[in-house]
Amino acid sequence: MSQTVIPYLEMSQAIVDAGGEALKKCYQCGTCTGTCPWTPITHFNIRKLIRFGQLGIDGIEEYMWGCSTCKFCVDRCPRGVEIIDVVTAIRNVYSGGGMLPQSLRAFVGSLSARGNPWSGDQDKRNDWAKDKYPVYTKDMDYLFFTCCTVCYDPRNIKLAKAAAEVLNLAGLSWGIPSVDVNCCGESVRKVGDLELFERLKQNNLNYFKTNNVDKIVVVSPHCLAAFKKEYGEDYDVMHLSQLIARLIKEGKLTPKKDFGGLKVTYHDPCYLGRHSGVYDAPRDVLKAIPGIDFVEMGRNREQSMCCGGGGGGLWMEKLKGERLSDLRIEEAMATGATVLATSCPYCITMFEDSSRTLNVDEQIKIKDVTELFLESLGVNMDELMAGASDLNFTCKAD
């Protein structure tokens, strides 16, 4: 096979025009590839993707779906290349040309038709709440923006409920949005469908504006990053772990139940950590809970490893041996922890999946920091979840 290529600068320009301007800065040092968590386990090569993009030559297709937008390479890049912007732009250009992989078609289709990625009915967005929790009205302080995943995925409904209970116990004036809202759009933007993202964003912004929303609490770091960085508006957005850490500090909520030496480690979600710079709040919450023996994994905080769920990864199939979440579970277990805590519904889904396929779901439990905190306030999570089974709903094809 001939190795001859002619640079196709129109394609390169198309990537630049789609927001991949940073492409030009790259001097191909390989820091990104050397840093990328996928490099050791897959053939994905982020540097080559950028190189092919610079010249507009064939090869882009091979690499364009490998990135989970964990931002590790961006933070380390000596040239300050916004690599995620380049990946997004490449995906935009190519998926516009009909190159969306099969596994992402249902995801994009559902978002387009129903406003959520889980093929759930829009009307049933708030079914998890069973009218038990208030819907936001203009006179309230906080909008608890429920991520689609915590609305529709049975495992993550637990997180939605735990969050709602914490907000109630804190005595705050809060409500969930009506079913008119839709996905924050963060992932579909990273998948490259910028047009659909705009539509989702505008719809949410309309809701925020009509209802005079000012303060937003989220449990998904993906919503956090989208609202803070992509919506172009100045809302007061906070991740629930930050709010809880504040409530503890102000003495408004005090964890009481003693966990009796339960060994817990914490996984920094990429979108809470590297994307949003929140490292301490979830740790502060865990450390405030009596009887939790908190241990760090070797790679933590700024150096944290990705679960693989970002950038559309949550909806893409990966072969065994090519799953970051498997590696992360093993890393967590190596610390001796029996609970892997995190603070992102995507990470929870990825880890729950891995712990089952690795057959270690009895040895290590996956929990959101919020869930542990609620238990430490004396609330029984199982009782809270009783009757939730009628919401049964399958998220992943497997």
Add this chain to the structure above:
Amino acid sequence: MSRIGVFVCHCGLNIAKTIRVSELAQFASTLPDVVVAKDYKFMCSTPGQEMIAGDIKEHKLDRIIVAACSPLMHEQTFRKVVENAGLNKYLVTIVNIREQVSWVTHDIEEGTSKAKALLNGAVYRARLLAPLTSRFIDVSPDVMVIGGGIAGIQAALELANTGKKVYLVEKNSTIGGHMAQFDKTFPTLDCSACILTPKMDAVLQHKNITLMTYCEVTEVKGYVGNFDITVKQKARYVDHDKCNACLACTEKCPGKGVSEWDEGLVKRKAIYIPFPQAVPQKPVIDRDACTFFIKGKCRLCEKVCEQKAIDFEQQDTFSTVKVGAVIVATGYDLMNTKPLVQYGYGKYPGVYSALEVERLFNSAGPTSGKVTLRDGKEPQAIAILHCIGSRDKNNYEHCSRVCCMYSLKFAHLFKEKTSADVYQFYIDMRAPGKGYEEFYNRIIEEDVKFIRGKGARVAESADEPGRMIVEAEDTLTGKFIKLPVDMVVLSPAMIPRSDSKDIARLFNLSTDKYGFFMERHPKLAPLSTMSEGIFIAGVCQSPKDIPDTVAQANGAAAEALTIVVKDKMELEATTAMVNPASCCACQNCIRVCPYGAPFFNEQKGVSEINEALCKGCGLCASVCPASAIIARHFTNDQVLAEIEGLMEF
């Protein structure tokens, strides 16, 4: 009625591409009192200069306006032209249509129009200009050199050899700088000590050099030709006049300090000379490490000193020296790589910074020149990581220029001194100096492995305790490399000395964003600064190797000489003066002057201006409520006329 000649320069296409130069000249010829107006490709060239001189004679011109580049570039050039043609040199006006017009627009309409406005203003002002007479001041014939590294040593020796007296100020207790830490120098691999120590000794012996080690500049007063510089002699606690350098004290001393010279790899005594070839060979006491200063008793050094040179009561002393010019050659530090956690410096004992490795190679170093790790073992595999913090937007954007070459030197010395496999992790190999490419080829042939990819991470080896894994992509194959090694060498960014900001403040030097001193012009005045009479040499200006540093030092010496070689120096006549009859004694002028030129004459009850200090900025004139201050060459009438000319557009 004046007779004005206007000369518009194309500056090649620099000006001509965004200003219609012939239209500008045509426009000028329509302005009042303009007798002749011309444009030419390069007005600063000999034909351009001859054109101006010829027209002055032919048209009996008495005012010249040159529309060209910044006055910083060629005001002096054109002043000479008019002076040689018999006009007072202050009757030439420069209109900056390059930096202020053509270089800041792509729009030829806007460019031409702005140039016309500036030229119009200049013509209005030129009509009111008056001839000025320069004044002359005495010049101190001596020079101060700050920094006793190879740059400072070289500059001091050059100047001293011309017969000029030099004060060489060094903040450490010895001269020699970083070069004294090296074992070999690239690309010739000559022994660093063999070429440096004779020069250090020459400094000590030279009758024209006053060596001021363990000293720091604390205050600078005065101006070019007449600086009064206060130098602090830090207390050494050893009377160097009495000390005969027997060094018995350093043998007996029980105190332990960190050897700066060995980059902290070993301890030294509290009373010490930094290394055996130090100049001067006389010790100082490190207070922080001295048992007597810490615990109140010991004084062993005092007991063994036959010369009675130890003096625990010694205090810092201050002296002031007068010099005509100053050369700043304060050198560099390597960046602290600890915050770059991915490389594990300070975490893994096998990770070294470049200067530490220089010490390992050095026969006078902590291992007597043997390459052994902190645990005493010889490394089997070594990775040298280039561009650590250099060429990096998160740290320092500049290329540190010497790392590629010293990394090659390291590789050679590792090969010579150990049986280790040596790997270079590089982004781009930069070997542009004389003999450098040849050196690079030589090292390749010595079977050093080159991996084109920046080191991404240094991790602990899971399989072999004590070893490390270097992770990087070999971008040439696209393969992810996980290389087990025993030793990692980081080549960190070169940055200005941590106290370079203090020097910048003292001498009123500008710095770039990282603290490197700014040269007056990157090409034509690379050793001068915006402060007249202050010159720079070596890495304090930007990273460079020893040959370039020495060349700069020689150049700076020559520059300094151009000032101190003269008995008298001409001062700009464009200074401010006070009309004592109008002065209301408010002293506003004294408060606003950045150069300390105005002072209050108590006897007369009025402000006066030291013309040697005045730069003619006009600040005092603008704040004088009584209009008692006249800024020569920028009088109110002249400035208002120029504004009027500008406002017509």
